[in-house]
Amino acid sequence: MNDAVKLELGGDGILVATMDLPGRPMNVLAGALVEGLATLPARLADPAVRGLVLTGGKADFCAGADLDGLVQWTRPEQPFEGSMALKKVLRAIETQGKPVVAAINGHALGGGFEVALACHARIAVDDPRLKLGQPEVKLGLLPGGGGTQRLLRLVGLQQAMQICGEGGDIAVGKALGMGLLADTARDRDELMAKARAWIDANPKAAQPWDRPKFKIPGGDSRSPGVVQVLAIAPSIASARTWGNYPAVQHIMSCLFEGGLLDFDSACVVESRYFAACVMSREARNMIHTLWFQLNAIKKGASRPAGVERAKVGKVGLLGAGMMGAGIAYVSAKAGIDVVLLDTTPEAAAKGKAHSQGLLDKAEKKGRSTADKRDALLARITPTTAYEDLAGCELVIEAVFEDRAVKAEVTRKTEAVLGADKVLASNTSTLPITGLAEASSRPANFIGLHFFSPVDKMPLVEIIVGRKTSDQTLARAFDYVLQIGKTPIVVNDSRGFYTSRVFATYVMEGITMLKEGVHPRSIEVAGQQAGMPMPPLALQDEVSLSLGLHVAEQTRKDLAAEGRTYAEHPGMAVIRQLCEVGRIGRKAGRGFYDYDDEGKRLWPELTALFPPAATQPPQAELIDRLMFAQANEAARCVEEGVLRSSADGNIGSIFGWGFAPFHGGALRFIDSMGARAFVERARELAARHGRRFEPAAIVVRQAETGGAFGQ
Ligand code: NAD
Numbered sequence: 001m002n003d004a005v006k007l008e009l010g011g012d013g014i015l016v017a018t019m020d021l022p023g024r025p026m027n028v029l030a031g032a033l034v035e036g037l038a039t040l041p042a043r044l045a046d047p048a049v050r051g052l053v054l055t056g057g058k059a060d061f062c063a064g065a066d067l068d069g070l071v072q073w074t075r076p077e078q079p080f081e082g083s084m085a086l087k088k089v090l091r092a093i094e095t096q097g098k099p100v101v102a103a104i105n106g107h108a109l110g111g112g113f114e115v116a117l118a119c120h121a122r123i124a125v126d127d128p129r130l131k132l133g134q135p136e137v138k139l140g141l142l143p144g145g146g147g148t149q150r151l152l153r154l155v156g157l158q159q160a161m162q163i164c165g166e167g168g169d170i171a172v173g174k175a176l177g178m179g180l181l182a183d184t185a186r187d188r189d190e191l192m193a194k195a196r197a198w199i200d201a202n203p204k205a206a207q208p209w210d211r212p213k214f215k216i217p218g219g220d221s222r223s224p225g226v227v228q229v230l231a232i233a234p235s236i237a238s239a240r241t242w243g244n245y246p247a248v249q250h251i252m253s254c255l256f257e258g259g260l261l262d263f264d265s266a267c268v269v270e271s272r273y274f275a276a277c278v279m280s281r282e283a284r285n286m287i288h289t290l291w292f293q294l295n296a297i298k299k300g301a302s303r304p305a306g307v308e309r310a311k312v313g314k315v316g317l318l319g320a321g322m323m324g325a326g327i328a329y330v331s332a333k334a335g336i337d338v339v340l341l342d343t344t345p346e347a348a349a350k351g352k353a354h355s356q357g358l359l360d361k362a363e364k365k366g367r368s369t370a371d372k373r374d375a376l377l378a379r380i381t382p383t384t385a386y387e388d389l390a391g392c393e394l395v396i397e398a399v400f401e402d403r404a405v406k407a408e409v410t411r412k413t414e415a416v417l418g419a420d421k422v423l424a425s426n427t428s429t430l431p432i433t434g435l436a437e438a439s440s441r442p443a444n445f446i447g448l449h450f451f452s453p454v455d456k457m458p459l460v461e462i463i464v465g466r467k468t469s470d471q472t473l474a475r476a477f478d479y480v481l482q483i484g485k486t487p488i489v490v491n492d493s494r495g496f497y498t499s500r501v502f503a504t505y506v507m508e509g510i511t512m513l514k515e516g517v518h519p520r521s522i523e524v525a526g527q528q529a530g531m532p533m534p535p536l537a538l539q540d541e542v543s544l545s546l547g548l549h550v551a552e553q554t555r556k557d558l559a560a561e562g563r564t565y566a567e568h569p570g571m572a573v574i575r576q577l578c579e580v581g582r583i584g585r586k587a588g589r590g591f592y593d594y595d596d597e598g599k600r601l602w603p604e605l606t607a608l609f610p611p612a613a614t615q616p617p618q619a620e621l622i623d624r625l626m627f628a629q630a631n632e633a634a635r636c637v638e639e640g641v642l643r644s645s646a647d648g649n650i651g652s653i654f655g656w657g658f659a660p661f662h663g664g665a666l667r668f669i670d671s672m673g674a675r676a677f678v679e680r681a682r683e684l685a686a687r688h689g690r691r692f693e694p695a696a697i698v699v700r701q702a703e704t705g706g707a708f709g710q
Pocket of ligand 1: 318319320321322323324341342343347397398399400401402405408409426427428429449450451452
């Protein structure tokens with residue numbers, strides 16, 4: 001007997017197969033589990049068996065494919081054959097003539113959802129947290145177990161495209177409405193009872209596509225309605241991905257071609273596209289970073305070992321402005337009591353009202369309830385009294401970006417905060433080691449850099465000051481995980497990691513403008529590069545005046561240290577625009593003009609910075625935007641600001657949206673190889689300036705064959 005799929009034949013002739021892969025927290029379609037599933041057709045052939053209920057023995061039904069195995073494949077034949085082998089098993093289960101029901105007790109995602117789709121009926125526990133769907137595309141893959149073809153034949157081309165092409169979770173209620181589920185159940189007992197009843201009622205089950213005269217819902221790829229969708233879907237996808245995600249194109253091709261073929265031929269086509277995805281550089285990059293490195297971070301790879309894990313019960317927030325109010329909300333949402341302090345009761349109350357606003361909106365959209373809102377709001381205490389901070393395990397400072405104000409609140413807080421507790425600053429620009437000078441316990445002082453809007457942004461950059469202790473770092477790390485965010489850990493430096501590297505992207509775009517590159521070409525290059533927003537539009541969002549202010553502050557700080565400030569060539573453009581009052585979006589005028597209808601590039605830009613007669617190729621612009629960032633990230637490793645490649649890659653994607661298909665700013669270099677990077681960076685340096693001279697660490701890698709790697 002296979003121990004990954006446990007079998008139990010009841011007196012009623014119903015075989016219950018429970019997936020429970022030994023040694024893994026979740027069921028994944030690894031060798032032993034697939035082998036277990038492969039034994040099912042023979043068991044079903046037993047005349048004593050009337051039908052089969054397939055369920056999960058862990059919290060999940062089955063969470064997906066085994067990515068450990070998948071990345072070992074080096075030749076396209078391997079994913080093709082692997083996918084065909086799984087299909088053969090699933091096909092045998094659905095065609096042996098007896099009813100098979102998936103009793104979905106928990107998440108059924110990716111390959112797990114495909115297994116469920118190969119059953120004749122699916123019944124799921126009605127739990128709002130339960131996730132169904134095909135998220136493969138998010139890692140550059142597509143469902144390779146027949147999922148694209150079964151979905152096409154269950155819900156039609158348009159919905160199948162959405163499910164596979166966007167990869168979002170499908171909630172139980174929605175799946176029921178779409179006809180992907182036959183029924184729902186209150187709990188596991190009712191689930192099993194309903195699955196058995198379905199078998200009783202359907203003694204001779206067959207899949208719709210195995211019945212005579214089957215027709216794809218909504219029509220096949222030749223029918224007029226579907227042809228209309230097929231005519232525009234690639235353009236919509238292209239506008240969204242700029243052709244950077246081959247999996248999206250392969251999914252559309254799979255569904256289009258599958259819609260012209262019989263089920264078994266369509267499955268072969270799917271396996272070919274699956275192999276193309278698996279072998280693609282994009283999938284390798286995304287799996288490396290968004291799966292392996294992200295999981296390592298969540299498991300605490302960047303957290304000091306040897307300090308026991310702890311939870312925060314009460315947190316204090318100094319400053320109830322945009323950031324303080326946001327951090328208060330995400331903390332209270334995680335069940336933490338919050339003291340929200342500001343200079344006046346009105347300011348503190350306004351900070352709390354931010355949570356009320358978010359919760360009211362969620363309730364209106366049906367994502368929360370009045371009870372939950374009230375419970376969360378009850379956890380937030382607005383105040384002006386420092387004594388209320390007593391009993392906090394952690395206090396986060398989010399007052400004005402001003403050293404003197406921050407020093408003052410640090411002293412006042414430490415007067416009431418327990419000596420072993422942690423004080424964190426959410427500063428975006430001031431080095432932590434300097435701020436810690438105002439603290440009487442610098443070992444307990446740390447940076448917790450949140451991003452705006454706090455409730456939406458997934459990353460928190462933890463900044464370790466020169467005197468910050470491991471104990472403090474561990475506390476901060478645990479808190480970030482506790483509120484459901486992803487922590488990266490970096491050493492102190494001007495701009496830390498994220499702001500420093502992000503700035504190189506925006507400044508490179510702005511420099512191009514000065515050189516006579518047409519602003520439209522610059523913006524399109526940002527989008528083609530896969531960045532979420534083009535550089536000029538992004539600087540407008542951040543505000544040009546803030547950029548100028550930070551530059552001036554840096555100049556002063558460096559002068560005080562006896563160092564000179566090498567201004568980026570793009571700064572002259574920002575200064576020029578600020579001088580004519582074009583300070584960014586908040587003023588309605590920056591690189592763009594803003595009004596009720598939206599935004600347009602300011603027409604005068606081309607008068608101020610006349611476009612050169614010969615425009616550079618887009619590929620050159622894209623390389624400049626990406627190499628500038630990757631090179632700066634490499635310098636952060638070289639200078640010890642970054643402590644691991646995982647922090648660098650995840651920080652770049654989650655922090656400022658570095659094109660995910662590259663797998664992050666350091667993976668960008670690894671993926672093309674250090675030698676190729678150095679060669680191209682030197683070309684760019686010769687043409688555009690010394691900032692492109694490759695970081696010494698990459699030059700060494702090119703010489704010795706190293707990489708940033710894991
Ligand atoms: P904000 O102006 O919206 O809020 C600051 C709040 O601090 C105000 O409510 C103010 O009344 C309060 N405050 C000022 N002095 C105080 C004092 N002595 N005691 C108590 N409260 C006081 O500013 P913000 O955008 O929330 O930024 C706060 C901090 O977070 C800054 O250090 C900023 O650099 C940093 N930060 C901002 C962003 C962002 O996108 N805005 C992102 C990351 C970090």
